[in-house]
Amino acid sequence: MAIPVDPTLIREIKRHGAFDVSACFHCGNCSAVCPLSDAQGNFPRRMIRLGQIGDRKRLLDAPEAWLCYYCGECSDTCPREAGPGEYMAAVRRYAVAQAEPTGLARVMYRSTGALAILTLLFAIVLGAFLVSIKAPAEARQWLFRLVPYETVHNVGIGVGGVGTLAMAAGTAGALRRFMAGAPRPTGTAVAAALRRTVAEIATMKRHRSEAASKAGPWFANAAWIHLAIMYGFGGLLLATILDFVFLVILPLHLTTFWPARIIGTLSGAAMMVCVGAAIRRRVTRAERSVGQSLAADWWLLAFLFALGITGFWVEVAVTLRAAGPVQDIVLLIHAAMAMELVLLTAFTKLAHVIYRPIALFATYLRAQDAA
């Protein structure tokens, strides 16, 4: 069955950051150096060709884009400087945009202005929602004079709902796409693939082995930075959940749950330091993979950094028992941003949190089938 060629796909992917990919003349050098290249030697050239001929379905159904850690070897080796690594990053952005049904992600990837406005808008909506739940009476009265309580509350819930649904849809869609055409797996195969996936995510062993070839101290190493941010993020999430459970749900009447506090402080510190290191890498263009930063890349780092600053501000304020409207507003901003980050997962670069594990799982499962 002949495949119809569609020239619009590659133009769309190019707008997501693959500015030079048209220069690719399929020499295959990228596949020769790629640590992920299989026996057929098609990684990442297959992805480029599928994009060029406009085969949307096979491009998006393939887990390949999410297996790539963007080590940049391919781009360094490309004789035409077509940027295969940048292309893979663009495909991930394009895939994120395609997987959520609202079209917001597409707009945010393609326009820096839209990204800024939507970020702010979400923050305001979620901030107002938080105010509607729990805030000093003056603040609530001021807010509800502008917008009725029901509106604020329902829009907030709506945003939360859309964000959650998008995440769920992304997860389900990725599972369906990446597993398409695979034979029904056995329980033991699933268990084994899950074990491998968890092991890789927890240790980032492959990512570290790829990055190990690059010289420099640990804080300049992409894999270690990523690992620390990931654990920092996870630690903060855990601390928040623990706080919520011990301070809000359980009737223990504690003012501080120290284990959560310690986990949160350490995680936050790790994340701040490593987000700083990541920003430094992007500013100095330390290597090929950070040579070209889109607004979406800066957005995530800036967001995490702002989250860290407001978090520590609150922590210091709580420690010093400082109180007042400034502290309240910072707390509100922190809470609104944290909420926004989680709710926007399926719409932003953070979506790899969903897609990468599923892609790894699907690949490991298929590899077992093949074996």
Place this chain on the structure above:
Amino acid sequence: MTETNTSALEPSGDPVRVGVYVCHCGGNISDVIDTKAVAAALAAHPNVAVSNDYMFMCSDPGQALIIDDIKANHINRVVVAACSPTLHEITFRKALQRAGLNPYLFEYVNIREQASWVHKGDHEGATRKAVRLVAAGVEKVVRQDELFPIKVGVEPHVVVVGGGVAGMSAAVALAGRGLGVTLVEKGVALGGRVADLDRVYPTEERGADLVQDLTRQVEGHSRIDVRLGSEVVGLDGHVGKFAVTVRTSSAAPDDQDHLVRAGAVVIATGFDHYKPAQGEHGFGESPAVVTLPDFQAALRQCPASRRGLQVNGRPARSVAFIHCVGSRQIDGVHAPQADGKVNDYCSRTCCTATLHTIRQVQSRFPDVDVYDLHKDIRTYGRGHEAYYEDASRAGALFFRFPDEEPPTFAASTGGEYAGTVTTRDILTWGEELEIPVDLVVLATGMVPRDIASLIDLRKLPVGADRFLQEVHPKLRPVETGVAGILLAGACQGPMDINEACTAAQTAAVKAAILLANPTIELDPFVAVVDGERCDGCGKCLAECEYVGALTMADVEQAGATVRHAVVNPAMCVGCGACAAVCSPRAINVAGWTLDQFDAMVDAIIAEDVGALAHTECRAGVRHIEFAVISGGN
């Protein structure tokens, strides 16, 4: 043994004394062959007076050995066993000449390529083989006559056939050297194919400007006589003295033919565009399929407007270019040409021409989707690759189709686009793809022009690809097998403008060298008739490929008129076809007589060099010397 005549001495009365010199060639020869043993074995030959080996015979001291032996030891024949004659035959001939010996009384035996290099592991065998080869050389040289170069008078004028860029370049170069030129152009104007081109790669000049520049130089030159609407209908004579008949059809009936005497002829008749067969990639079946030259013309005429690219009044939003149409054809895949063969050669220019055209489309109509379907991209010239890379960067999508499965086009009825190109794509792992297109452009190659009448005038050599053929693609790239007839440009094979002008100027220089002196010296290795043996049967005439080289004539001999074969040494190439059919051995190629071959074969199969018969000298040694040949036909 062959019957040898031992009745006479050298004409001078001296005995035949051969000097044999075995070269070590550094170690190239002596590491495998026992050169001392070879020299010693040859010393036993009854005609060998001196036999030595030496480290480098081509060096000055090596040559001095020969010269000293000629002067002091009265050596009158020389055999050097060394590397290849292409390297040093002339070196040693000159050494003989310096010593006062006829330079043709010399034989070169190649024991490097033919013995040491090919029998590296077999020292004894290689040595035995070398002995026999050198013995054969000795047997040949003792039967060698003195020879003298053939001298031919020269007409300082050149006829250039074809008024395209190649012909004009050659004419301007020749006239600049002070030679007269007759430039014969079949068409009504100078310029040829380049005049049809808009911009040319890689300089981006206008074809018309190039042509205009050259035309101005041609027309402004007093030594160039331009004959438009004219053809060459007669080509007699030989190098130095051709008699060329130029026919101008438009002239008055009694004034159409014009005889030009010229020392050399440059052929610059160019090429034709390949015309696709009916149905080849849809050609002739749909207006959406055009050739590259037609598309270039349409692109040139299409105004820049909001309507975008229009070809033949139809929009072309999506254009597929197919390479190698009419070139690199494969038996069984492509329909054969009129001669029953496919065009298996690469037309060389179409890849860059196509990409150059794609760049023009992209820069003038950036919204057009461009597809490029190729077997390979051969943008080999300086600056050509940039067109490929730029076209790619600007978004042209490349497909690579398998040799045996060329893309097909099917017109669509009522679809969004005019049709679909279907191709198997190696870059997509051999999958079949369907490309929506409004226009298909076939990158047609070059085919030889029909110049059969010109070729037939002198049986000019034509290659398997039907283009005119040079003597040697590297060493004699613009000379034909007919001395004095030179090739310039695409009549010889596909070339771009740059290469055609390079070839043309090379041909001009080659002609200027030929005609630089009042006489030309040619190698004396031509057929010679022994009047006493020739019975006038005429078998040789039937075998001769070279018009005018051999004729039958009545000659006076011992008071009687007899019919003999007569050789025109200026036109004979020394191929030996005549000698092969002459049963009385009356006709021989000087320097390569059948008697010499017989003796060489006998020497090679002989068990013992020392047992070879002593040869005084063959009977009837004649000094073959040609008077300056000055008459044309």
